[in-house]
Amino acid sequence: MPIRKQYNLAVAPARGGVMTMDASAVAGGLAFLESELEKVDPLLREPLTNTTYPRDIVIESGGGWVEATSNLNVHYAVTGGQGDGVGGVQNAIRRIQADLNKDMWKVMPYEVAMSIKIQDQLRGAVTGRSIEDMYNDGIRLDYDKYMDINTYLGQKAYDTTGLLNNPNVVAASVAKGASGKTTWKDKTPQEILNDIDDAIVSAWAAAQYDNSAIPNHILIDPANYAYINRTPFSANGTTAALSLLNYLQDNNIAKAKGVDLVIAECRFCTGAGEGSTNRMVAYVNEKRFVGMDVPVPMTRVMTQPNIGTASYDSLYMANVGQVKIHYFEPFIYRDGI
Template sequence: MKFQNMGTFDGGTVVSSPASAAVPQRFQTMDAAAIANGGAFLSSELEKRDNTIRQPLTSFTYGRDIPVRVGGGWAEFVSAMNVDYGVTGGSEDGPVHAGGANGIPMVQANFDKGLFKTHVFSVGMRIMWVDMQREKLTGRSLESILRDGIRTTYDKHMDANTYVGIKRYGSTGLINNPNVVTANATGTGAESSTKFKDKTPDQILQDINDAILAVWAEAEYDRDAVPNHIIMPYEQINYLATTKVTELAEKTILQFLLDNNVAKTNGSDLYIGGCSWCKGAGAGSTDRMVVYLNKERYLAMDELAPLSRAMTQPNAENVCYDTAFMANISEVQIYYENIMRYVDGI
């Protein structure tokens, strides 16, 4: 049996191949095919595939900073009933009764109904029929990937609706309500600075206590209306959480504030947290701190119809399946406008 000379192989290069011209491409060796295609064959076969799908980096904090009520359907408005009381002569000496009096003061109630707008959130998902068949080869679900994208879009929308509202529809949020009293932080820091980083822990505590007391005073010092929630930019909250009260102390400024604020003294468990929407939200693009009551009695947002798959149908013209996702959401409802205060320049 006689062997035909197929050429020599030296250092990854075919040196000579006298019979190669007569050999069809499909009969070449694996080495020859790899060399001819720049190693693409080996690369595709020997690569290690990372099965993790890395989604965009983002954060949502709306569920932490406002009560979200679920249910109500596809209503166009959310109503809330308020009542004010009055009595003839006032409640101090008006009800004092004397012998021989022929009448008593009567209590009266003034009812007022507030209306809050809702809006429909809707977004679609389209999956090509061919891509659905390819899922069987790739092992990945395109529908699952797109569904995660829809949920991310919904959460970003809810975050914006909570903090700044939807400008096109004339709604506002937690940090830009025009009816909320706005104050400037006191200039007690170095060189009369209003920023927290230029102040001592005691001066920062004074700013927070002043805001808490101002809100509580507007609520006529109702024991249930002691502010319990503060949000500020991450820059400030991280400074407070990582800076010690003094060089010799182990306690951070944040812990010092949580332990010694006037809200805690009056039975309220104060929360202080970071919120990206507070950055530059104040007058003149200054940083804003929001002090308020985070309780359903005082403010809330309704998720009347939670995000759900509304319908799916085949689309023969485009050879795909179209799916609609929808939800019905209310604007931020602040029932007592005096239970919130903005402090700018921190």
């Protein structure tokens, strides 16, 4: 009579008499049954984050692995100045003069590497999920976070600043409202509009009332942005489907001068002002006024096998410049909102 091979399906209970997924018995034949009865969610949940730098600054790519970027400025002067008697018939003809100077801007390297074990690559063919794709997404996230900090705050290690903390931009507190406070949640819609118009007009006046220098971009903290967006506004006692944000965008002095004003939220504005107050930033978001060079966008520069670690190692690099504010006159900080 032939001997039949028998399989022992008895399972010893794990810790506390409760069967767990890490019990030794599961590592045997039952592991297959468990995986068959397990519904796997194919969605890979990545960290929650947000980056806004492409919205708030003009980025120019190209230039290669340079150590610095530069630009030229020109200032004009006329002998004899401008006063009474200018023009007409004169014995002394005035002469124009031009003074050229150069600004130098730092460029900083960005580097990050990834190492993928060969067996992890082979496992990806079984699981259908690529570890390399996950690492690529992680590197892209790290680069975007780096660019966000570089745009708004600069890099302390390189002694650079960003849009929100340049020491050459004069900061001032907004005026107090009827409540005796400067914060927008304690002000009337008209008082908030006055704060915005004051910033715009101050920038415009500092730029010799050059219409091209009227600010078209304002950054505020997310809490105040949410407040003006959710607060309804009605004019002349009428009820209208209009938020305070819409009212501010449609009735500011920039709009009256033909400039479409963007009011956007920026998390770095929270606590950026004097005394850790919330800061409002008004500026002209155009290449002529402010920008940032990225001579080499992030790219994979090399990949090679590493026998010692049984992996493929890849290096990603970029060449990133600092925030360049070309005109400080139409750049305004207002604190205490």
